[in-house]
Amino acid sequence: MPEDVTFLIVGAGLAGAKAAESLREEGFDGRIVLIGEETERPYERPPLSKGYLLGTAERDTIYVHPETWYAEHDVDLRLGTTVAGIDPTGHQATLADGTRLGYTKLLLATGSSPRRLGVPGADQDGVLYLRRAQDSDQIKQTLQSASRVAVVGGGWIGLEVTAAARAAGVEVTLLEAARLPLLAVLGPELAEVFAELHREHGVDARFGAQVAEITGAAGRADGVRLADGARIAADAVIVGIGIAPNTRLAGAAGLKVDNGVLVDAQLRSSDPDTYAAGDVANAFHPLLGRSIRVEHWANALNQPKVAATSMLGRDVAYDRVPYFFTDQYDLGMEYSGYVEPGAYDQVVFRGDVAGREFVAFWLAGGQVLAGMNVNVWDVTDPIRALVRSGRGVDAAALADPAIPLEELAGD
Ligand SMILES: Cc1cc2nc3c(=O)[nH]c(=O)nc-3n(C[C@H](O)[C@H](O)[C@H](O)COP(=O)(O)OP(=O)(O)OC[C@H]3O[C@@H](n4cnc5c(N)ncnc54)[C@H](O)[C@@H]3O)c2cc1C
Known part of the structure; x- marks a missing residue:
């Protein structure tokens, strides 16, 4: 590979960091630029709702690589930097400050962002989301002083936060719109196991609950009003109602986007020099015979190796059986x-x-x-x-x- 070849990775989360690692492991000796808008070097998110939130895992355990790894492997890691646009035809990216960066091949590893609650009062202080390390810090701090919280959403994040809150001795009202938590992912047979688990741990679990408003005083949330008129008092409201893939760059550049950046089994997008991996990729899966977007750790860990190998021009396909895990109580x-x-x-x-x-x-x-x-x-x-x-x-x-x-x- 000639030395003036630049592989640009947008998104310095688990997928981005693993792609840089795989490129070096596969012998790529060109330039790697890894750009992330967060100010932290790449880290893993699962501990943010588990050990790190519970206080049993220290901050330095969450990082993908030691701090010195990037320089040691000649990876140009640029943190606190946002890519504002990409031009696949001109092979150029534009940063938020207007700087332009040419590249040979591009990997989109932009991940996903929490869906926001769209009800009156949802923009008040004390309405919290969990995606980044500082969100976890804020929730941890809240759980130290709160006596009761409302958790909106009975998905994986909502349930793990509920378990962490109970471990901290905080009363929890869990509000889920469906008739059971995790119903769409597990079906009723297994969703019931998780409903019972939380009831046994003293959670006031309310299913079929429609949140109509976040109530508050002086700009600070103090509870939730449901569509049936019920009022729930809470010192904070923690929202986990799913995520949306960060497809803005791909969409604006005219790449094919449908519930994520559409890529083939080689993780190549509708542009031959642009690839995608991790939460943002809706990838054709040869074993399943269809495209799926997987919002889980193992996918962000393993897809980048295939993306990197593919970027190096070798014919590989991502066909791992999807996998995820949870810890609650x-x-x-x-x-x-x-x-x-x-x-x-x-x-x-x-x-x-x-x-x-x-x-x-x-x-x-x-x-x-x-x-x-x-x-x-x-x-x-x-x-x-x-x-x-x-x-x-x-x-x-x-x-x-x-x-x-x-x-x-x-x-
Ligand atoms: C609290 C929490 C707990 C979880 N627990 C589990 C679990 O138990 N099991 C499991 O399997 N999965 C779990 N997950 C899911 C797992 O963490 C994700 O699937 C994984 O983080 C996806 O990695 P990624 O690198 O694709 O995306 P992300 O982790 O979202 O990283 C993408 C990065 O790209 C950056 N970025 C986006 N756009 C730009 C841009 N234009 N310019 C520069 N940077 C940009 C983002 O800021 C972000 O830092 C959890 C997630 C969370 C939030």
């Missing part, structure tokens, strides 16, 4: 696979569901689409193999803990 779980809402016809349990030590499988036509291990460990490899195989599996054997999963997966 004493429940740890891992999920491998992918199920569209309502796309399964059977859920099979193996183990002790009431004791929350089990594996659940989602099946369609006898084929395993996904598996989730709850407080059971070292089973993701056979679960992945089951999902990947696409073979029909006997449900009774799947439910029988005496039959090793490896045997069913044909390992």
Whole structure:
């Protein structure tokens, strides 16, 4: 690769940092510029709603690389810098201060941003979101002084924050519009497990709750009013109602965008020199035969290697089985696979569901689409193999803990 070749990575989160690492590992010796609008060097977000928020993990444990890594690997890391526009035809990016930067190939790793609550009063102080390290600091501080909070949204972030608040001794009213938390991602069978988990930990969980207004006094939130007129008093309101991919740059440049930057299995966009990875990428997945956008850590960790290799002109495809995890109270779980809402016809349990030590499988036509291990460990490899195989599996054997999963997966 000639020395004047520049690979530009926009977005210095996990995906951006891993792409820089992979480029060097793959032997790229051209220039790498990694630009991020946050002032922190690249860090991982899962601890922000878990160990770091709980106070059990220190700040230096969240970073992707040691501070010296970027200089040591000749990566030009520019923090506190926003890319305002890209011009794929001219191979140029424009920074917010007007500086122009030429590049040979571009990786969009711009991630995603929290969806904002669009009700009256939502812009008051004390209405908090969780995406960045300083958001986690602010919530941690709030939990130290608050006696009660309202959490809006029963998704992964809302539930993890709820668990952290309860661990801090704070009363929580959890407000979820659907009839159960996590309903769209897990379906009712497993959503109920999480609803019960939080009820058992003293959470005032209200499902089917429509937030109509954030109430407040002197510009500071003091509670929530629901559409049915119910009033909930709260010292702070923490909102976790999903995220939206940061596609503005791609869209303005005329790249194909549809629920993320559309990329092929090689993670190449509709422009041949522009790639995307992580939360922002809606990538064609060869195993699933369709495009999916995955908003999870493992995807941001692993896609960049494929993007980097692809940028170097080698023919590779990203086809890993999607994976994510959560920790809430004493429940740890891992999920491998992918199920569209309502796309399964059977859920099979193996183990002790009431004791929350089990594996659940989602099946369609006898084929395993996904598996989730709850407080059971070292089973993701056979679960992945089951999902990947696409073979029909006997449900009774799947439910029988005496039959090793490896045997069913044909390992
Ligand atoms: C609190 C929290 C807890 C989580 N917990 C889990 C978990 O338990 N399990 C799991 O699987 N996943 C979890 N996730 C999801 C996981 O963290 C994300 O999938 C991952 O961070 C995505 O990485 P990314 O690099 O694609 O994007 P991001 O982490 O969003 O990074 C993108 C970066 O690009 C920057 N950027 C955007 N536009 C520009 C621009 N124009 N110029 C310069 N910079 C720009 C952004 O500021 C950001 O720093 C969690 C997320 C959060 C917020």
